[in-house]
Amino acid sequence: MIFYLIKNYLKMMLRSSSNILMYILAPTIVAAVLTSAFTTLMDSYKAPETFEVGYRVSEGSVFSNGMNALKETLNDKGVIMTEYTEGDPEEIMGRMELSVFVEFKDNEYLLYKNRDARVEGQILEYALGEWCSYMMSGGAETVGSVQGVGKSGEKTAEMFAAITEASEIKVEHPFFVPAIDSTDYYGIIEIAYFAWCSIICGAMVFTAEKKYRIGRRFAMSGVSEFKLYISRLVPIVMSVAIGLLLSAVIGIVFFDVHWGNALLSALVVLMSIFAATSFELVIYNATSSMVATVVISFAIVWFMGFFGGSFETYMFSSAPQVLKDFSPIYYENRALVELSCMGKSDYTIKSILISGAIGIVGSALNIGILKLRKERS
Amino acid sequence: MDNNEIILRTKDLTKKYGSHVVVDNLGIEIRKGEIFGLLGPNGAGKSTTMNMICNIVNPTLGSVEFMGKDFRKNKKELCRHLGFIPQDPAIHGNLKAWENVELFTSLYGIKGRELRDRIDESLEYVGLSEKRNDYAKTFSGGMKRRLNIACAIGHHPDLLIFDEPTVGIDPQSRNFILEKIKQSNRNGATVIYTSHYMEEVEAICDRIAIMDNGKIIAIGTSDELKKLVVDDISKVTLEEVFLTITGKKLRDY
Numbered sequence A: 001m002i003f004y005l006i007k008n009y010l011k012m013m014l015r016s017s018s019n020i021l022m023y024i025l026a027p028t029i030v031a032a033v034l035t036s037a038f039t040t041l042m043d044s045y046k047a048p049e050t051f052e053v054g055y056r057v058s059e060g061s062v063f064s065n066g067m068n069a070l071k072e073t074l075n076d077k078g079v080i081m082t083e084y085t086e087g088d089p090e091e092i093m094g095r096m097e098l099s100v101f102v103e104f105k106d107n108e109y110l111l112y113k114n115r116d117a118r119v120e121g122q123i124l125e126y127a128l129g130e131w132c133s134y135m136m137s138g139g140a141e142t143v144g145s146v147q148g149v150g151k152s153g154e155k156t157a158e159m160f161a162a163i164t165e166a167s168e169i170k171v172e173h174p175f176f177v178p179a180i181d182s183t184d185y186y187g188i189i190e191i192a193y194f195a196w197c198s199i200i201c202g203a204m205v206f207t208a209e210k211k212y213r214i215g216r217r218f219a220m221s222g223v224s225e226f227k228l229y230i231s232r233l234v235p236i237v238m239s240v241a242i243g244l245l246l247s248a249v250i251g252i253v254f255f256d257v258h259w260g261n262a263l264l265s266a267l268v269v270l271m272s273i274f275a276a277t278s279f280e281l282v283i284y285n286a287t288s289s290m291v292a293t294v295v296i297s298f299a300i301v302w303f304m305g306f307f308g309g310s311f312e313t314y315m316f317s318s319a320p321q322v323l324k325d326f327s328p329i330y331y332e333n334r335a336l337v338e339l340s341c342m343g344k345s346d347y348t349i350k351s352i353l354i355s356g357a358i359g360i361v362g363s364a365l366n367i368g369i370l371k372l373r374k375e376r377s
Numbered sequence B: 001m002d003n004n005e006i007i008l009r010t011k012d013l014t015k016k017y018g019s020h021v022v023v024d025n026l027g028i029e030i031r032k033g034e035i036f037g038l039l040g041p042n043g044a045g046k047s048t049t050m051n052m053i054c055n056i057v058n059p060t061l062g063s064v065e066f067m068g069k070d071f072r073k074n075k076k077e078l079c080r081h082l083g084f085i086p087q088d089p090a091i092h093g094n095l096k097a098w099e100n101v102e103l104f105t106s107l108y109g110i111k112g113r114e115l116r117d118r119i120d121e122s123l124e125y126v127g128l129s130e131k132r133n134d135y136a137k138t139f140s141g142g143m144k145r146r147l148n149i150a151c152a153i154g155h156h157p158d159l160l161i162f163d164e165p166t167v168g169i170d171p172q173s174r175n176f177i178l179e180k181i182k183q184s185n186r187n188g189a190t191v192i193y194t195s196h197y198m199e200e201v202e203a204i205c206d207r208i209a210i211m212d213n214g215k216i217i218a219i220g221t222s223d224e225l226k227k228l229v230v231d232d233i234s235k236v237t238l239e240e241v242f243l244t245i246t247g248k249k250l251r252d253y
């Protein structure tokens, strides 16, 4: 029974060509626009092939144990860390023509940046943030990139100290500064973004269904709310997935977008389509208005994308880390970008779990709302 | 009356929207095998009554007994014995005729080969076999009505409810539909037929209930209803019966 429901809803969705076209063309167009707009900007993010960073570690600093990991990883990226035990950092920077200098104190670090070397400074900020996260076993949400001449928070330092005392630090490219060009970045990230706009795919069918009050037939046939919900969820997820897959293929063939790990990336995107559909169906079932649903969900998704790196890259975005952390799109973007440039990412599993959680909670809410509606009819 | 003959019975069926009582303490009994007409002007509460019978709208009060059991409490088991043809077609324009029938017939657990047979049969029944691969949105009003019927009969219900199936369509389609209602009845289905066209009701129904303002004001065969008003029934129409009882006209012309 549910098979025929899904089949016919899928047919209707795939038949509305404008619908599918949106998922094929919109990501491609937006990616192309953003790529061309940000190519020069992202080029300006490119640091010189190699550059030198000065540093100093005070005795007994909580950071000293992790110093090898930091040096080796940065070295692989062409960043050479040179220790200066004596002298005033600013004076050294001037004398040695260093763009960045880091002073690791007891439980905080100070980052000195040369005004003319913005990119180098940002790379270091990002790297230090990642490094701290990594040291705190990769999971610490409290560590962000350090703003300006920054300090790591005291909490960070405490956790850091606890970790470094407890464990030997292994060096295996522990953290990472993505080296991704704008074509790959936007080619990938816009697919992820439009995955979150999945409700459009059901808009026409649901509007017609409401107009002709087709729900009456469902109500009298005694079909369960669960089946009713699944018969909407599955066709939307499938149609959006098909559209985005074609879009991704266009990106790969015509724009040479690199995805890294196709299978994991597909899973990440598919899960986010599930999350988005379920979440947006909650809004639809609660408001019974497709217009309201589209407006509300697109507003939310826009903010999630804004903070999650869908327009400005998350690496160098000035959005506060807390807001990034609240954006499911951030996890997804990061997973996809890291999969693209390193072939693996800690964020893959995080993103899948977050999407899964949203999808499951949303599904439960949907079924609940549908039941409530029936009782109130 | 023998209880076994009653296929559907409503008890104190009431629907209020706010303070507006749309259906008021309705108690009707439908006998197995009959064509029961529910006649009443627009806004009388006919559709609301049918929607409550079909579990589409929850009653404010009262209950529906269907095939000897409380319908709401035995919905899973009983709903497949009921077919409802709503007043305005509930079909998907972006599905072909046969796909519409497939979708709505499958809701009753019919699948595979049997489902395919039922689709053919239902479309054949309403004379749409040739149009099976056309999108419903390309259909004329009359064809949509017919498809609407096809979507409700594939599960072979024992009780068929037609809610004003002939409003706003050409005479040809209208006659076709009335003929189909009689045919379904001959094939064994009990029929409830609502309308505000008294000629139709008079032509096809065994018994008629006149409804106004949410209440049944008279019930019986058309002759019995006429006798309520005058002795010589050849001198009166149902229209006049309605006018006499309620003091108003059945239709706004």
Ligand SMILES: Nc1ncnc2c1ncn2[C@@H]1O[C@H](COP(=O)(O)OP(=O)(O)O)[C@@H](O)[C@H]1O
Residues within 6 Å of the ligand: B017, B022, B040, B041, B042, B043, B044, B045, B046, B047, B048, B049
């Ligand atoms: N959902 C609703 N909310 C409020 N009033 C309603 C609703 N549905 C029907 N009504 C009112 O109930 C009355 C009876 O409607 P209906 O059952 O459609 O009558 P009929 O089918 O006999 O023309 C009308 O006055 C209509 O305005």
Ligand SMILES: [Mg+2]
Residues within 6 Å of the ligand: B046, B047, B048, B087, B163, B164
């Ligand atoms: Mg009506």
